[in-house]
Amino acid sequence: MRVVRTRAEFAAARAQLPAPVGLVPTMGALHAGHRALLQAARDECAAVVTTNFVNPMQFGPGEDLAKYPRTLDADLAVCEDVGVDLVWAPGVEDVYPRGGATRVRIEPGPVGDLLEGAVRPGHFAGVLTVVGKFLNLVRPDRAYFGEKDYQQLTLIRQLSDDLDLGVVIVGVPTVREPDGLALSSRNVYLSPDERRHALALSRALSAGRDAAPQGALAVIAAATAELGREDGTGALAVDYLELRGTDLGEIPEHGPARLLVAARVGSTRLIDNVAVTL
Numbered sequence: 001m002r003v004v005r006t007r008a009e010f011a012a013a014r015a016q017l018p019a020p021v022g023l024v025p026t027m028g029a030l031h032a033g034h035r036a037l038l039q040a041a042r043d044e045c046a047a048v049v050t051t052n053f054v055n056p057m058q059f060g061p062g063e064d065l066a067k068y069p070r071t072l073d074a075d076l077a078v079c080e081d082v083g084v085d086l087v088w089a090p091g092v093e094d095v096y097p098r099g100g101a102t103r104v105r106i107e108p109g110p111v112g113d114l115l116e117g118a119v120r121p122g123h124f125a126g127v128l129t130v131v132g133k134f135l136n137l138v139r140p141d142r143a144y145f146g147e148k149d150y151q152q153l154t155l156i157r158q159l160s161d162d163l164d165l166g167v168v169i170v171g172v173p174t175v176r177e178p179d180g181l182a183l184s185s186r187n188v189y190l191s192p193d194e195r196r197h198a199l200a201l202s203r204a205l206s207a208g209r210d211a212a213p214q215g216a217l218a219v220i221a222a223a224t225a226e227l228g229r230e231d232g233t234g235a236l237a238v239d240y241l242e243l244r245g246t247d248l249g250e251i252p253e254h255g256p257a258r259l260l261v262a263a264r265v266g267s268t269r270l271i272d273n274v275a276v277t278l
């Protein structure tokens, strides 16, 4: 496994890799969710590249950029274990040379203003800009993203289509703790008490999914009731709970849909979602 930092080192190492190349972009602090992405790439590609970069452009003022967990040594051990070929851990100056003098900024369009985008203005422009850059720099055949960040995955598929990037975007199912909590690098911020309250998110999604045979209103009612046990108690504050089409548009009358939730537990913001069949 090669570990490189600068653009030049990356380009030299990338040129040696056999095709097809799989890319797994991450912000580090790797857990079993990331491992599932890396493993899927390992299973399907001749070479696996991962980027490890906490992208300042996708954090808003007052968000957790400074305290975001940084665990490069442990991350490298995970990558080695899965059999990654090339890890790129660039500095900000490698990704945004000259401070991004040409002001490259990929705007996500209307889907970027919903849900996460409504709570984190500018977030998805930051995500799409850095993902666009990495797809351009790495030129992978396939790129892997988690369904845990469902809106992000939807927008990256849109980016790839709209810019004719010719890369296959692969969505990987959410990896959960045995009690249902979706794995997230931000779970390390939770106290034991907060972690218990955080279980309300996955419980609400399961309740909503189980109510799907009774229709969309029943899904929302069941999920809201489950969340309501915690919401407003001071332990948990819901940002949104929404049922949408799989493209995040209108709710279909029948067929596949998506139920998405975001909440703050103490000072930690968590998101989760599930597939629902109406």
Ligand SMILES: Nc1ncnc2c1ncn2[C@@H]1O[C@H](COP(=O)(O)OP(=O)(O)OP(=O)(O)O)[C@@H](O)[C@H]1O
Residues within 6 Å of the ligand: 025, 026, 027, 028, 032, 033, 034, 036, 037, 144, 145, 146, 147, 148, 149, 172, 173, 174, 175, 176, 182, 183, 184, 185, 186, 187
């Ligand atoms: N539990 C999970 N299951 C599957 N994929 C995941 C999971 N958590 C994160 N991913 C995916 O890993 C990739 C990198 O995500 P990232 O480094 O932001 O980790 P994260 O755990 O989502 O962190 P955060 O706490 O910032 O949301 C993304 O494609 C993301 O969707």
Ligand SMILES: CC(C)(CO)[C@@H](O)C(=O)[O-]
Residues within 6 Å of the ligand: 025, 026, 027, 053, 055, 058, 127, 130, 131, 149, 152
């Ligand atoms: C896709 C990504 C690596 C871009 O910084 C990030 O948003 C993430 O980790 O989900």
Ligand code: BAL
Residues within 6 Å of the ligand: 027, 058, 059, 149, 152
């Ligand atoms: N969507 C995952 C990265 C972030 O929260 O900024």
